[in-house]
Amino acid sequence: MFIIHFVSDSQIDQEDVAKGYVVWNPSCRIPDISPYHDSIKKYISKWKPLICSKNKPLTSTVYSPITKRHTLRVNPHIVHSYSTTVALLTCCYSIITRSYQKKKIRDDDDDRYNISKAVCFKNKIELPPETEYIYVRCISGKKNIYETIHFMVIDKEPKPVTSKEELTEKKFSVFLFAIDSISRLNFMRTLPKTRKYIEERGWLPLEGYTKIADNTFPNLVAILSGMTVSQLTKHCYPSHKQKIDDCPFMWKNFSQNGYLTSYVEDTAPIASFNYLKYGFLNSPTDYYSRPILIAARKYMKIRDDGGMEYCIGPQPQIEYLFQFNTEFIQRFHNRSYFNLFWSNSFSHNEMNMPTIMDDRIRNFLADIEPYLNSTVVVFFSDHGMRFGKARETYVGWLEERMPFIYFYFPPSFQAAHPSWVRNFRANKNKLTSPFDFHATLQDLLYGQQLQPAAGCPQCGSLFNPVPHNRSCDDAGITSHWCTCSVADSSESVSDPHVVAAAHVAIGSINELLQKSVDQIKNDSSCAILSFSKVMSVRTKVGGGFAIFRRREHIIVFETEPSKAVFEVTVPEGSVKISNVAEISRINMYGSQSACVKGGSLLKLFCFCVKK
Structure with a gap:
C-alpha cells in the first residue's frame, strides 16, 4: 500500500x-x-x-x-x-x-x-x-x-x-x-x-x-x-x-x-x-x-x-x-x-x-x-x-x-x-x-x-x-x-474510462504501425493489436498542494496477439493520448519485432507476422 x-x-x-x-x-x-x-x-x-x-x-x-x-x-x-x-x-x-x-x-x-x-x-x-x-x-x-x-x-x-x-x-x-x-x-x-x-x-x-x-x-x-x-x-x-x-x-x-x-x-x-x-x-x-x-x-x-x-x-x-x-x-x-x-x-x-x-x-x-x-x-x-x-x-x-x-x-x-x-x-x-x-x-x-x-x-x-x-x-x-507523487488508485481495472483509455492507446499504436509499413521487411507485416485486459491502474497526483487537482491515471494493459504489456499516462477524465512515444512497453519484445528494419519505437509495438 x-x-x-x-x-x-x-x-x-x-x-x-x-x-x-x-x-x-x-x-x-x-x-x-x-x-x-x-x-x-x-x-x-x-x-x-x-x-x-x-x-x-x-x-x-x-x-x-x-x-x-x-x-x-x-x-x-x-x-x-x-x-x-x-x-x-x-x-x-x-x-x-x-x-x-x-x-x-x-x-x-x-x-x-x-x-x-x-x-x-x-x-x-x-x-x-x-x-x-x-x-x-x-x-x-x-x-x-x-x-x-x-x-x-x-x-x-x-x-x-x-x-x-x-x-x-x-x-x-x-x-x-x-x-x-x-x-x-x-x-x-x-x-x-x-x-x-x-x-x-x-x-x-x-x-x-x-x-x-x-x-x-x-x-x-x-x-x-x-x-x-x-x-x-x-x-x-x-x-x-x-x-x-x-x-x-x-x-x-x-x-x-x-x-x-x-x-x-x-x-x-x-x-x-x-x-x-x-x-x-x-x-x-x-x-x-x-x-x-x-x-x-x-x-x-x-x-x-x-x-x-x-x-x-x-x-x-x-x-x-x-x-x-x-x-x-x-x-x-x-x-x-x-x-x-x-x-x-x-x-x-x-x-x-x-x-x-x-x-x-x-x-x-x-x-x-x-x-x-x-x-x-x-x-x-x-x-x-x-x-x-x-x-x-x-x-x-x-x-x-x-x-x-x-x-x-x-x-x-x-x-x-x-x-x-x-x-x-x-x-x-x-x-x-x-x-x-x-x-x-x-x-x-x-x-x-x-x-x-x-x-x-x-x-x-x-x-x-x-x-x-x-x-x-x-x-x-x-x-x-x-x-x-503517486498514490494508490481507487479506480477499478474495469472502469469504463480506464478501459476506453487503453483502447485509445492501442488505436494510436496501430495507427503508427500502419503509417510505417516502409520500415517493415517485405515478407512481413505488423499484426493489428487488440485489447486483452487492463492489468493495473494507479492514480498520479500533482506534486504539491497548488496543483493538487491535477490527477492522472497510470494504466497498464495487455494486448493480443503479442501479449505485449504497455503503460500509458492519461489525465483524469480524458482518454487523449498526446504522444505515442510515451507509451511504455514494460515486458521484453525479444524477436517479436524482428521484421522491423529500423526505428526503435516500432520495435516496441510491432508483432511480426508473415504475409
Missing part, C-alpha cells in the same frame, strides 16, 4: 527534505522507498559469479614510455595451465585498424575495419608504432588454445585548439562512467561494496535525478547535446539511416579546447549510437572501442549470459574496457581529457546481474583513484530496468525513471570552486534531469553555461542552486516520466 503523507512546507526548511521523501517541494513529492520493499522482494536475488575461462590470460601488453611502444608478452608462468609448454607454444597477432572513408558508402560504415596478416612470435615482441588494436591467437602444435584482443592506449596529440571561448583557469578532466539500466535503488541492492567505497570517499549523489525519455539514446543525447531527439533530428540527424557525426556532442567542445577524447562502450550490437542506427562514419573521439569489439565478435567465441554478450574469449567483455580505461587514466592523469565509458553487458537485461560486478567495479575505482587529482568523475546510469515483473510494480515504475548518479570532485576542484561544490551538495534532494547534467558539463569546460539546453532552456548547471519549487515541467521532464 502506498500512501502519500502531506506535510506543510512550514514544517521543514527549504534546503531540507521531509522524512520519507527524496524530493520535497511545493511542486514535487518523490517518496523515498526501501530498496527491499515487500512488493519486489520476491524478484531480488544474488547471481553466482560467471567464469569466462578457468585460466588466467596468457598474453598481456606493456607500454614503454621510452620507446613509446607496447610489447606483447606471453606469461610463461601460466603456460602450463593451457596444457602446453613454452617450447611448443607459438602466438601470432594481427593488427586491427578502422576503415575510413570520406562519405557514407554502406549502412555498416561504423562496423568496418581492416585486419593485417598475422605476425608470429615466441615469448614477446615489440609492436609497431601506432598499434592500437590487435587480435592474438596462440597455437600448440596444430591446436588453437588461446585467443584474445588487446586495446592499447597509444600516444596521440589533442587536436589544435579551435574554440574562441575562454576556458576555466584550470582545466579539469572529465570522466563519465555509465552502467546501463541501474536505478538508484538497484544500485543500492546490487553494488553495495561499490556504494560504500564511493560514499566513504565523499562522492556526492543526486537523489532526485530523473530521466527525460524512455531508453538510452534520448537520455544520453540530452546529456551530450542538451537536445531532445526530435530537436536532434531537425538539427543534424534527419534519419536513423544517416551518419550522426555532425551532431554537436560535448566531446567536440572538449576536443576543440585541446582535450584528448575517448568513447568506449561494450556490447557493440546495442551500443548507444548504433542500435537501430548507422552510427558514425568516422571515429567520434580520439580513442574509440568499436573497431576492436566488432572484430572480436567475428574472430572470437562469444558467450551469452543474462541475454547479453557477456564473455568475449577468455574474459568478460567489459574487462577489456576496464583495462583500457585504467591505462588511459593512469597515463594521462597530467593531461586534459574527456572520457565516456559506457557498459551494457552485465546490467541491461537482468535486474540482479550487476551483483557479479560489485567487486570488480569497486577495484577499478580503487585502481584509478590515485590518478584523479585533476579529474571530475560522474558515475551514473541512464534509467532503471525497463521491463520484467518487478517493473510492473509501483516500485519498479519509480525505479525505471530514477537512475543512480554520483559526482566525484577531487580536493583541487573543491579548493578552486568551493561555492560550486556547496551548491551541488544542496541539490542532493532537488529534482534534476539530464539537461542539468549537460549544463554542468559546460560549466566544467568553460566555467559557465554558454548556451541554454535547447530541450530545456530553463534548466541550469548543478553548480547553481536548483529552485526550491521546481516541477517536472521546469526540469524538462514530461508528465509520463514524472515521478512527483
Whole structure:
C-alpha cells in the first residue's frame, strides 16, 4: 500500500527534505522507498559469479614510455595451465585498424575495419608504432588454445585548439562512467561494496535525478547535446539511416579546447549510437572501442549470459574496457581529457546481474583513484530496468525513471570552486534531469553555461542552486516520466474510462504501425493489436498542494496477439493520448519485432507476422 503523507512546507526548511521523501517541494513529492520493499522482494536475488575461462590470460601488453611502444608478452608462468609448454607454444597477432572513408558508402560504415596478416612470435615482441588494436591467437602444435584482443592506449596529440571561448583557469578532466539500466535503488541492492567505497570517499549523489525519455539514446543525447531527439533530428540527424557525426556532442567542445577524447562502450550490437542506427562514419573521439569489439565478435567465441554478450574469449567483455580505461587514466592523469565509458553487458537485461560486478567495479575505482587529482568523475546510469515483473510494480515504475548518479570532485576542484561544490551538495534532494547534467558539463569546460539546453532552456548547471519549487515541467521532464507523487488508485481495472483509455492507446499504436509499413521487411507485416485486459491502474497526483487537482491515471494493459504489456499516462477524465512515444512497453519484445528494419519505437509495438 502506498500512501502519500502531506506535510506543510512550514514544517521543514527549504534546503531540507521531509522524512520519507527524496524530493520535497511545493511542486514535487518523490517518496523515498526501501530498496527491499515487500512488493519486489520476491524478484531480488544474488547471481553466482560467471567464469569466462578457468585460466588466467596468457598474453598481456606493456607500454614503454621510452620507446613509446607496447610489447606483447606471453606469461610463461601460466603456460602450463593451457596444457602446453613454452617450447611448443607459438602466438601470432594481427593488427586491427578502422576503415575510413570520406562519405557514407554502406549502412555498416561504423562496423568496418581492416585486419593485417598475422605476425608470429615466441615469448614477446615489440609492436609497431601506432598499434592500437590487435587480435592474438596462440597455437600448440596444430591446436588453437588461446585467443584474445588487446586495446592499447597509444600516444596521440589533442587536436589544435579551435574554440574562441575562454576556458576555466584550470582545466579539469572529465570522466563519465555509465552502467546501463541501474536505478538508484538497484544500485543500492546490487553494488553495495561499490556504494560504500564511493560514499566513504565523499562522492556526492543526486537523489532526485530523473530521466527525460524512455531508453538510452534520448537520455544520453540530452546529456551530450542538451537536445531532445526530435530537436536532434531537425538539427543534424534527419534519419536513423544517416551518419550522426555532425551532431554537436560535448566531446567536440572538449576536443576543440585541446582535450584528448575517448568513447568506449561494450556490447557493440546495442551500443548507444548504433542500435537501430548507422552510427558514425568516422571515429567520434580520439580513442574509440568499436573497431576492436566488432572484430572480436567475428574472430572470437562469444558467450551469452543474462541475454547479453557477456564473455568475449577468455574474459568478460567489459574487462577489456576496464583495462583500457585504467591505462588511459593512469597515463594521462597530467593531461586534459574527456572520457565516456559506457557498459551494457552485465546490467541491461537482468535486474540482479550487476551483483557479479560489485567487486570488480569497486577495484577499478580503487585502481584509478590515485590518478584523479585533476579529474571530475560522474558515475551514473541512464534509467532503471525497463521491463520484467518487478517493473510492473509501483516500485519498479519509480525505479525505471530514477537512475543512480554520483559526482566525484577531487580536493583541487573543491579548493578552486568551493561555492560550486556547496551548491551541488544542496541539490542532493532537488529534482534534476539530464539537461542539468549537460549544463554542468559546460560549466566544467568553460566555467559557465554558454548556451541554454535547447530541450530545456530553463534548466541550469548543478553548480547553481536548483529552485526550491521546481516541477517536472521546469526540469524538462514530461508528465509520463514524472515521478512527483503517486498514490494508490481507487479506480477499478474495469472502469469504463480506464478501459476506453487503453483502447485509445492501442488505436494510436496501430495507427503508427500502419503509417510505417516502409520500415517493415517485405515478407512481413505488423499484426493489428487488440485489447486483452487492463492489468493495473494507479492514480498520479500533482506534486504539491497548488496543483493538487491535477490527477492522472497510470494504466497498464495487455494486448493480443503479442501479449505485449504497455503503460500509458492519461489525465483524469480524458482518454487523449498526446504522444505515442510515451507509451511504455514494460515486458521484453525479444524477436517479436524482428521484421522491423529500423526505428526503435516500432520495435516496441510491432508483432511480426508473415504475409
